[in-house]
Amino acid sequence: MTEALIQGLLLGGFYAILAAGLSLMFGVMRIINLAHGDLAIVGAFGVIALTERTGLSPWLALALVLPVMALVGIALQRWLFARTLRAGILLPLLVTFGLGAVLQNTLYGAFGSEARSLGSALGDLAWASWELPGGIVVGQLPVITFVIAVAVLGALQLLLNHTRLGRAIRAAASDPEAAALCGVDAHRVHRAAAAIAVALAGLAGALLAMQATVEPYGGPTLLIQAFEAVVIGGIGSLWGTLLGGVLLGVAQSLGALWSPQGFQLAGHLLFLAVLGARLWRNHRHQLGRPALPAWRHPRAARKAVRA
Amino acid sequence: MSEMLLEVQGLRAAHGQLVAVRDLGFSIARGEVVALIGANGAGKTTLLRCLAGVHPTAAGRVTLAGQDITALLAHQRVRRGLAMVPEGRRLFDDMSVRENLRVAGDHGRAGEWTLPRVLEALPALPPIIDRPAGALSGGQRQAAAIGRALMTNPDVLLLDEVSLGLSPLAVEEVYRNLAALAGRTSLLLVEQDLSRAMAFADRVLCLREGRIVLQGPAQSLTREAVTAAYFGVEFDVEAERPMETQP
Numbered sequence: 001m002t003e004a005l006i007q008g009l010l011l012g013g014f015y016a017i018l019a020a021g022l023s024l025m026f027g028v029m030r031i032i033n034l035a036h037g038d039l040a041i042v043g044a045f046g047v048i049a050l051t052e053r054t055g056l057s058p059w060l061a062l063a064l065v066l067p068v069m070a071l072v073g074i075a076l077q078r079w080l081f082a083r084t085l086r087a088g089i090l091l092p093l094l095v096t097f098g099l100g101a102v103l104q105n106t107l108y109g110a111f112g113s114e115a116r117s118l119g120s121a122l123g124d125l126a127w128a129s130w131e132l133p134g135g136i137v138v139g140q141l142p143v144i145t146f147v148i149a150v151a152v153l154g155a156l157q158l159l160l161n162h163t164r165l166g167r168a169i170r171a172a173a174s175d176p177e178a179a180a181l182c183g184v185d186a187h188r189v190h191r192a193a194a195a196i197a198v199a200l201a202g203l204a205g206a207l208l209a210m211q212a213t214v215e216p217y218g219g220p221t222l223l224i225q226a227f228e229a230v231v232i233g234g235i236g237s238l239w240g241t242l243l244g245g246v247l248l249g250v251a252q253s254l255g256a257l258w259s260p261q262g263f264q265l266a267g268h269l270l271f272l273a274v275l276g277a278r279l280w281r282n283h284r285h286q287l288g289r290p291a292l293p294a295w296r297h298p299r300a301a302r303k304a305v306r307a
Numbered sequence: 308m309s310e311m312l313l314e315v316q317g318l319r320a321a322h323g324q325l326v327a328v329r330d331l332g333f334s335i336a337r338g339e340v341v342a343l344i345g346a347n348g349a350g351k352t353t354l355l356r357c358l359a360g361v362h363p364t365a366a367g368r369v370t371l372a373g374q375d376i377t378a379l380l381a382h383q384r385v386r387r388g389l390a391m392v393p394e395g396r397r398l399f400d401d402m403s404v405r406e407n408l409r410v411a412g413d414h415g416r417a418g419e420w421t422l423p424r425v426l427e428a429l430p431a432l433p434p435i436i437d438r439p440a441g442a443l444s445g446g447q448r449q450a451a452a453i454g455r456a457l458m459t460n461p462d463v464l465l466l467d468e469v470s471l472g473l474s475p476l477a478v479e480e481v482y483r484n485l486a487a488l489a490g491r492t493s494l495l496l497v498e499q500d501l502s503r504a505m506a507f508a509d510r511v512l513c514l515r516e517g518r519i520v521l522q523g524p525a526q527s528l529t530r531e532a533v534t535a536a537y538f539g540v541e542f543d544v545e546a547e548r549p550m551e552t553q554p
Contacts, residue, residue, distance in 0.1 A: 164413045164414075167402070167406055167409060167410045167413060168410060168413065168414065170399065170401070170402060170406075171399050171402070171410045174399040174400065174401055174402070175397055175399060177361050177381070177393075177397070178393065178397035178398070178399065179399075179410070180360075180361060180380070180381035180382045180385075181359060181361065181381055181385065181390065181391050181393060181397070181456075182382075182385065182410050182411040182414055182415065182455060182458075182459065183382050183385035183386055183411065183413075183414030183415045183416075183459055184382055184410065184414050185380075185382045185414075186382070
């Protein structure tokens with residue numbers, strides 16, 4: 001049980017990196033990027049291809065692939081997403097869905113349907129673990145992934161709060177027109193946000209390929225997990241994304257204790273429960289009622305009776 | 308004659324099929340304060356939004372300091388020296404007042420309006436500088452919005468619905484702040500309070516159905532002339548009497 005909780009916590013780091021890009025893109029551009037999972041797979045295959053063909057270490061290959069993914073994000077924003085944004089909410093959904101299909105089939109054409117991994121290129125690290133008191137075994141790679149997640153989210157927080165670009169991103173996300181009236185070039189801000197989001201997707205994909213296998217058609221599954229982490233943690237909060245990822249990971253790990261199929265099922269059930277709770281809260285808010293019914297506030301209810 | 312800073316010729320704008328601004332032309336001199344008045348739906352806000360570059364113009368030409376800015380986007384106009392305080396203030400509510408000001412300072416023009424200068428000129432701001440913009444009162448929000456616009460170092464400042472929703476005390480405070488700018492920065496302000504508009508502005512433009520129906524120096528226009536134009540009776544300023552309006 002304790003081991004499952006720790007594994008779930010560490011898995012949450014991976015989900016947080018994956019979900020942060022999706023959340024950033026939605027928060028700034030109001031695009032639900034249905035190709036986000038496929039872009040993660042592209043990043044993974046980029047690192048795999050570079051490692052296999054040049055013999056570079058996966059970490060060095062990752063350092064080379066990330067700037068390329070950022071450039072891909074800029075190009076996609078400039079020549080694809082920006083054009084769809086003018087046409088309402090439906091077109092970006094359709095276009096990113098189509099982009100996902102194109103990426104999947106391109107990867108299939110280039111690499112075949114075989115599942116790939118960076119495990120062998122990592123050597124001993126792929127299997128290395130620490131043994132904690134109580135006989136709990138923790139893999140080193142999941143711990144490294146979690147540390148990377150905290151570092152990446154911390155760096156993003158610093159960027160958003162303490163830099164010129166970060167303030168512009170937050171302003172454009174809050175009110176694009178008011179941001180333009182302050183001199184903020186929304187197109188540049190959107191390109192920067194897309195660069196960060198796609199690079200984060202690439203990073204998540206590469207980290208996944210280090211711990212598991214990836215295959216060309218694996219993007220939609222990753223998208224669902226990222227989407228669930230974002231919804232559980234709340235859109236617009238980086239640390240909320242980490243919390244959402246951790247809760248999703250813990251739910252999946254506990255579900256796997258119950259049955260092998262319980263891994264995915266428990267995550268989906270948690271997502272549905274949180275979504276239902278949010279809808280319930282919004283519904284009560286629209287009716288002008290408190291978020292929780294009166295029976296959940298016994299002290300307040302007693303006061304009301306006395307009054 | 309003083310130098311014309313902002314010149315508008317034949318400006319036309321619409322909301323779908325509805326024409327909101329019709330072949331409108333006027334100019335504003337450097338340091339001049341112009342009040343834009345008119346009933347609801349007269350086209351005042353649309354005109355200001357067109358000038359700021361956040362509403363498309365169907366025809367016409369806008370020049371700022373002799374340079375054609377008609378095709379420029381809103382952020383490019385800000386960098387040429389034209390800023391706007393929009394209706395509803397439109398602050399970034401999740402950000403502090405300091406961050407709101409810094410966004411504008413980061414992306415506007417360099418000039419005399421730095422953060423310390425703005426805080427000195429707008430005394431309402433220093434006590435609330437680190438508070439979230441979403442937690443401010445109406446008057447504080449207006450002061451923060453004016454400060455944010457000043458941080459871009461504008462030559463021309465457009466202010467939409469200056470006193471809308473503010474308490475009388477807050478309105479006094481806002482106009483004290485604006486009086487400190489007058490003479491240095493050209494102001495074009497939309498104001499529903501006719502008396503205040505005429506007392507504060509150098510010149511008054513009255514809009515009705517997207518057209519200028521009356522304009523002139525604030526001191527020379529009678530309240531009757533302005534009221535007549537405002538409510539739809541065009542006024543012959545030379546003859547000092549209402550004209551028959553065209554249907």
